[in-house]
Amino acid sequence: MQRIIYSVLILCLSFGGNAKASNHKIEPTQAIKVELKKTATGYELLRGGKPYYVKGAGGTSYYYKVAQYGGNSVRTWSTNDAKNILDSAQKNGLTVMMGLPVTPERHGFDYNDSVAVKKQFDRVKAEVLKYKDHPALLCWGIGNELNLSYKNPKVWDAVNDIAQMIHEVDPNHLATTVLAGINKKEIEHIKAKTPAIDLLSINTYGGLAELPAKVKAAGWAGAYLVTEWGPTGHWEGLQTDWNAPVEETSSEKAAVYKSRYHYGVERDKANCLGSYVFLWGQKQERTPTWYGLFTAKGQESEVIDAMQYLWTGTFPKNKAPHVYGFVLNKQQAQHSIYLQPNSSYEAEVMAMHPNGDTLNYRWELLPEATKVGEGGDHEDKPEALKLAYTDLGKGKIKIVSPAKTGAYRLFIYVQDGKNKVATANIPFFVK
Structure with a gap:
């Protein structure tokens, strides 16, 4: 590529x-x-x-x-x-x-x-x-x-x-x-x-x-x-x-x-x-x-x-956070998740830190990229959308799905405050 x-x-x-x-x-x-x-x-x-x-x-x-x-x-x-x-x-x-x-x-x-x-x-x-x-x-x-x-x-x-x-x-x-x-x-x-x-x-x-x-x-x-x-x-x-x-x-x-x-x-x-x-x-x-x-x-x-x-042959002393699960509406990314427009759903990321550090969570909602290249050609990142959500604690939130029909992705960045991060995303479709 x-x-x-x-x-x-x-x-x-x-x-x-x-x-x-x-x-x-x-x-x-x-x-x-x-x-x-x-x-x-x-x-x-x-x-x-x-x-x-x-x-x-x-x-x-x-x-x-x-x-x-x-x-x-x-x-x-x-x-x-x-x-x-x-x-x-x-x-x-x-x-x-x-x-x-x-x-x-x-x-x-x-x-x-x-x-x-x-x-x-x-x-x-x-x-x-x-x-x-x-x-x-x-x-x-x-x-x-x-x-x-x-x-x-x-x-x-x-x-x-x-x-x-x-x-x-x-x-x-x-x-x-x-x-x-x-x-x-x-x-x-x-x-x-x-x-x-x-x-x-x-x-x-x-x-x-x-x-x-x-x-x-x-x-x-x-x-x-x-x-x-x-x-x-x-x-x-x-x-x-x-x-x-x-x-x-x-x-x-x-x-x-x-x-x-x-x-x-x-x-x-x-x-x-x-x-x-x-x-x-x-x-x-x-x-x-x-x-x-x-x-x-x-x-x-x-x-x-x-x-x-x-x-x-050795790992760093401060390791990155580890994600061992991420679900939206109790479904995983590969399950072809369909959501109703402007409706409430729960999302949850299951994560831990090998060193026991406190974790914080940053969520992001993007429309699916459509102007894509071949073989690694330049692409522009889609503009992030406003994500309406309620924080339920410990990596769990309640989101309001977009009102517009189309393909989206929900991203999670699990951070340890020491420049280490875990990432995951779930594609979903609103119709």
Whole structure:
């Protein structure tokens, strides 16, 4: 899924954390060589001659927290604000998989247009020349999900030309391209048309646990990175009768992140060189809570706790609240809840805090998002509606349903007052 992450996304917080991690260390000022080494059992990534396993996060914010929680790398989807991103990563002891802006066919690019392809090539080359010697650079990601909804295999010729160019002008870094999922047809195109790439990168969500088997079945025997992974995608989980996707709670997400990482990333250390969790930040995609590990206010969900555990083997002292139930009119999210207009119903979230902290509750009502993108394209968050409710205490409220027919979602943010939060939502339909 193409993740268009804006550099302005709370960047002040990411760069504001630089001083916490720099400690006045003398930073390197030239490129650090990155290599791919064939081993007796598979592949190994070397950086500065030393083994380097990627424990990464995709996003442009909170870089100091990536380092604080045990990560070592970040991923971008373009070169927007690249200098600041590279400098921030370096000061926090992180590397960067830098995305190169190669336009997918589904955005209207014609790969039969040789003039347009050449202009794109020249633009990308200029970006490579501009940033190739930065010491935080790890590798180049040529485009993102160029195989999503495409028909013209000439896109792979363009990718190969860019990869060859990278090897000519930048001998210190690897070149890869990022696929949406993996299948035999695409791998045959990749092997035939893009021999210049050093390794493959794959975005996958609900299917992460099966990825090592899928990679082998598709015929890829080389090295690869998992460049996006996270919750069950909105296109692959449960849906209501009116086709509203059902989102996992933050606690359910924490469980699936831990399980899928073990089976889909750690299980194939022979060929899988690491991964980038999605999204180290916040964005609107179907909902404002689906993919972000943080809220728009910068609060950290239970998934952050899970990532610290996966990266370091230990949980934080202060954990996030845990949601173990959420009902509206005594029904769960997957039950296709229909409500009468302008009527009273009870909603209740069952939650606890592992450290025994006092919890407080913030409720929000949104209309269902209708102006949605494909593959992570930009979406605007629907404007919140006024929610009329009576607080019944301990996570229970009585709401008055909207008067207008249509699809809505009731959101709950369970907060501990220490910047930790649990999130959940229930889609419902008024008719």
